[in-house]
Amino acid sequence: MWRHHTETNGWNDIAQHITIDPDGQIWLGRNWNAAPASAKGHNGNRDVGPFMFEMIGDFDRGADPFDGQQKETALGVIAAVLARFDLADTALRFHNTMSSKSCPGSSIDYQQTLRDLADYRLRTAAPRSGLALNARVIKPFADESRHMVAEALQALRRADTEMTDPADAELDHGERNGHDTNGTAFDFPSAGADSSRAALSNGQARARGALTSADLAALRPHLINLTAGRLSSDGEMITTPADVDAIFEEYLPQALETAKGRPVRILFYAHGGLVSESTGLRIAHKQVQWWRHNHVYPIHFAWETGLFQAIAELLGRLPVSRGLDPREFLSDPLLELFAHNAGGVKIWGAMKASAQRAAEAPTATNPIGGGAYYVATKLAALCNAHPGKFELHAVGHSAGSLFHAFFVPLARHLKAPRFKSLQFMAPAVRIDTFKDRLLPQLGNGDGHAFEDLTVYTMRREYERRDHCAHIYGKSLLYLIHHALEDRRETPILGLEDSLRADADLKRLFRLGVASGGPANIVWSPGANGTGRGASQATAHGDFDDDPATMNSLARHVLALGDADPIVDFPDPRDVSTAQRSWQDEIDWPAPIRRYAAEPRIPPQDQPQDPPQDPSSVPWPDSHAIQPAVASALNGGRRLALCVGIDAYPDAADQLGGCVNDARRWSQALAGLGFEPTLLLDGKASHAAIEYGLRRLLKDCKPGDVVVFQFSGHGTQVDDLNGDENDGLDEALCPVDFRSGALFLDDDIGRILEEVPRDVNMTLFIDSCHSGTVARFAVGAAQPRPPGSRARYVRPTPQLQEAHRLFRTGMSAARAAPGRRGRLDLSHVKFSACQDNEQALERNGSGDFTRHALHILQGNAAPLNHAQFQARLLKAFGPQTLQRPRLDCADGIETRVLLQPLSGHAQPSTGQDREESPIAMGNARSQQAVQLLSRAMQVLTQP
Known part of the structure; x- marks a missing residue:
């Protein structure tokens, strides 16, 4: 929502002040001192306006039910706002009374909501004895520490509220019949939309490498776009069940016919789970033709989750307009503590749940099931219809390893053939998850899901020298290890420290032992620039752009030796690895992109205002430092x-x-x-x-x-x-x-x-x-x-x-x-x-x-x-x-x-x-x- 409202619509922030999710939790949104983008002509101004909240769900008849904790929280919010400002119940407005849209949904009746509100007050009112009936305190951030809440509130108070959105700012619902403005609580004249801001937003999207319509059309046979584990029905590129059907019933059979007797190698690629939709699409666009030139049919899972998007949005609220550099607000220990205590564990957990949700079987209410499940069923059907004609491989980068921890065993469970190879780059999966879900599946037997495993990851020294957007001073894997799992210092498969501390994995990867299992590890950067065991990545985000790593992946998929010819991966090094390592992993808000892209001004180059007090001692020029003092x-x-x-x-x-x-x-x-x-x-x-x-x-x-x-x-x-x-x-x-x-x-x-x-x-x-x-x-x-x-x-x-x-x-x-x-x-x-x-x-x-x-x-x-x-x-x-x-x-x-x-x-x-x-x-x-x-x-x- 935030990205759509700010980047597509060109607004200053998300439209609503709060959002209520299906579990009844409250997500903060727009600064409460700013007017919302509620409905065209009804947004208020800098002095007065409505308080806006949205609920996650489709509440039209026959869709999601509006009940349980979500409804209870919504009623509590309405009651609290009305009581705080001494408003009548009829001050509550539905979107459908201000526009032709059906929000909040055709199944939610306004009069019934008012009756439910009255019932809520009776149930939660405190009787004279002082004991509440069914009383509960709404604490959306109950497990956050007090100083974190205070810091967040202080940051909101400091936020610049001078910038406001136009009075007609509202989601574009394709409404053409105008709006009913009679009898609404806030009826202000429209100031007109700021088209220049929208143009600027579109220009920024193009500058970041947005794909054209032709690019997206060429990607369709090779891409499965997922949102929260389900086939994506909106965004830059949608994927419908019919699109998946076309891949396995049309495009792959055509590839089999073109192969003329050779097996068709299908590679399933899962990118890092922290990237935005647009970045996932660009990764797929960058790799598809190269894989095709090497006679491999790639299928990319583009899955959107958003851990660091959430952190980026929080940082984007800091008062950067007053000259403060966000990089000076977070040190590594502080960011680890912040990420662990202020929601990072929950958001990272939600990302992991997204991978698991993608593998969920169909239900009565969701006949398609998770996106990965639907793909696995189609894959099994295709391979069983053409036995021995398709060869399966999988590659996962960063949190993509977690995605494959569910997808690969699932495909085998649904009777797809064993995967010939599974390769991970800088895997962010927990070691206990790997040992539980994947390690038993490694082998050549009927009960195994994949035959060969290779892990590419950086040595300890390079992990510690990496960074996340120049804000966190080590690699993403260290942030996960230190802060984002339920238990801090959780062992991660891609960290050398964690691998060497686990006896089973030392044997598996032959680390300091004479013999081991069918698994290989490639340390980066390595001594070799070419071959099956080559990698030259020096940052977490570099593996999928590193020619040595990508060529090594291809040799494993093609079962080729170090000297066998392949089509080399193009060298993309137009920018340094330090600049690339995290920038390609996330669509940061504009202030963070600006600060992360600009080099720091060395302290000696900072402008210094002379003292205004004539009695003050003037600052000496830098040339006043004498050589006799400057040398030890x-x-x-x-x-x-x-x-x-x-x-x-x-x-x-x-x-x-x-x-x-x-x-x-x-x-x-x-x-x-x-x-x-x-x-x-x-x-x-x-x-x-x-x-x-x-x-x-x-x-x-x-x-x-x-x-x-x-x-x-x-x-x-x-x-x-x-x-x-x-x-x-x-x-x-x-x-x-x-x-x-x-x-x-x-x-x-x-x-x-x-x-x-x-x-x-x-x-x-x-x-x-x-x-x-x-x-x-x-x-x-x-x-x-x-x-x-x-x-x-x-x-x-x-x-x-x-x-x-x-x-x-x-x-x-x-x-x-x-x-x-x-x-x-x-x-x-x-x-x-x-x-x-x-x-x-x-x-x-x-x-x-x-x-x-x-x-x-x-x-x-x-x-x-x-x-x-x-x-x-x-x-x-x-x-x-x-x-x-x-x-x-x-x-x-x-x-x-x-x-x-x-x-x-x-x-x-x-x-x-x-x-x-x-x-x-x-x-x-x-x-x-x-x-x-x-x-x-x-x-x-x-």
Whole structure:
């Protein structure tokens, strides 16, 4: 519906506000603050209009029944809307009262619906005793976590509602007799359709390679189009039972006659289950003639499901019009958690159910049965009518392996011959499903369904380097493995890790064992570019376009050797595999297509607005980075993680300079030879920050230099594990901190304990109150300069409770161990302010970041930590409201800033001592003063 309404009709969103499915579940649709596309001339405007819902089903007489949970939910929705806005029951309008269409269906009577509504209110009304009769709470998303719901609602509130559809926007029902507009609740003058928008949508479809009428006609003898497992009756190409009959009763007998005594090889191809209808058709169009040239008759199952279409639609609702890049909203751990908790398991399950539904036998209400079942019956009849004349083969790509897990055994069960070969490319089927449905069917006996099995898949390193639309940073198989099955970390047939962990499959594919079964595995990319065991695919979506893989498939089907001639698959490499790997798998909405296609602008190329405050320190040009600083004094890697969060979900928490800070730190550090990683806004979740830090430190070796920079909110919450003397834990605030996912000082300490002592680890923290990162103390309110904002969040009771629940839910293995004392740590922390001060931002940047980078980029010679701290204090001046703090063990203050630790000490000059009496003072004395100040504040607070 969404694709049809937005791409075909050119509207901004799906027509209806909600959709009610046959199980009574509610699917969110159009933003509730926007007018719907309900009926021409009855859509309302930006100020007032109807609330529109649709129901899935054909409710004309003799078709689907309108009853059960679907009817109950519909009545509940009607009752709730009428009650909320104090409307009479007659405010309910059927589509058929506003147009000549029969919606909601000829079997649904308006007056009976009003009577049913009254009965619903009686059944669900709460009596005086307080107990409801038959009461139930409609919770369409009962199993979603609270923070996911809050995030979704916040995203909807942020959505741009300025764009509206024309008042006559409505599905084109072919109505020619006009519309009855008398007596309707919303009767507005028509603004006329926006033909230019429709033209643009059609142009975009053509640009994505839409097939012509001639292309579709040529595909008909080779294509079975399915929707949710049934023969498709609408869309770009329909498939009727008569079309299937023609394939097996007309086209294949003609092919047999043309073969002149040779067996006709029929290949059944199932593409990945996450593609759109149009992509499935393009895959078939691309392959059919090539298979025919190799004397193979291909039949493509184009089956439309839509897991990532649903995720793409959700991402498409993010406020990209305000300059936010969707790729900065999701990290791998966050997307895995999001996909698992926010419906991904259900949608992936629905996709799997679609494959199973295709294999369902006919029933009294569905005499055709599933599309695959109907095809299998026709196949068996053809082969039994011409015994020995047809040879069967099957190929499945990605989730196509799951489709064939039902189709191949079904065809054999219906008395079709055994399939000579079954070949999978990057199979997404679960290993337990494979072992249950397919493994027993492998062999040459009468009870077997196929004789030979070959699996093509990537090695672990390439799976981990793949991506999904530049949003998820690993292959689709890893996303399924980590997030989309009922149980996380479910073994998948196409993952090397899963194959090697299963003893049965190690024997089957001869992985590290001397002998095995009749199955082969082809690792990609392999050493050979040609032959039966060749594959050069380096991304999940590349297999069906990789000449080496496709030629190898053909050799198996044709039973040819490595050197036997075939018609080679055409090389399509007009774009890189990284661009192709996921783009061909899904029809993304326009904003996501745009962002996925455009290369990221490197941080150093980002335009930077100059400070508007004349007293502010100007940003130095990139050429101010001096060679003496930019080169390391001694070998080793230079790595950095830069985090900046402005777009917190709660509007009251949002900041305006943290993303700029992180980008500028990334730019400056890149100029000093670092390899920076950015986590910005929605991408900077608790899980993503922890994962980023651990990945940064995982393989550190002596001589490496590592930086962690954070710009965002800080706060202070109750200490739950008793390791703080004052009973309080201090925390950085990730983007999801309102859910309780605070990044505590315990978390930081636990990670920093893993830093080897010969690694130079430096932290730059620009948040309130960040004196020691682990001491964001709440001081008395301080007056702030006009136009400035403090980076601090007050710990409300709600946040404290969310924090407690989040920590309770964490496993014991993640509880914070005893940390090394502050003076035993070898890392260095520069913080934006003292414990009783506030870190301020203005003019699009934090004051600390502005001064720190001005010093870092403006010095020709390296500075030690004490010198850098002294110059920071001097830059803020004596009247400042914040004084940066250096926190490190005794003696480390003389080490060179951001340089390897070998040869680290730098003698101080008299000038250094004169300009930095505080920075060069005794660290223990400084800590004692800070603790005393902190204790006095706690004692004097009301």
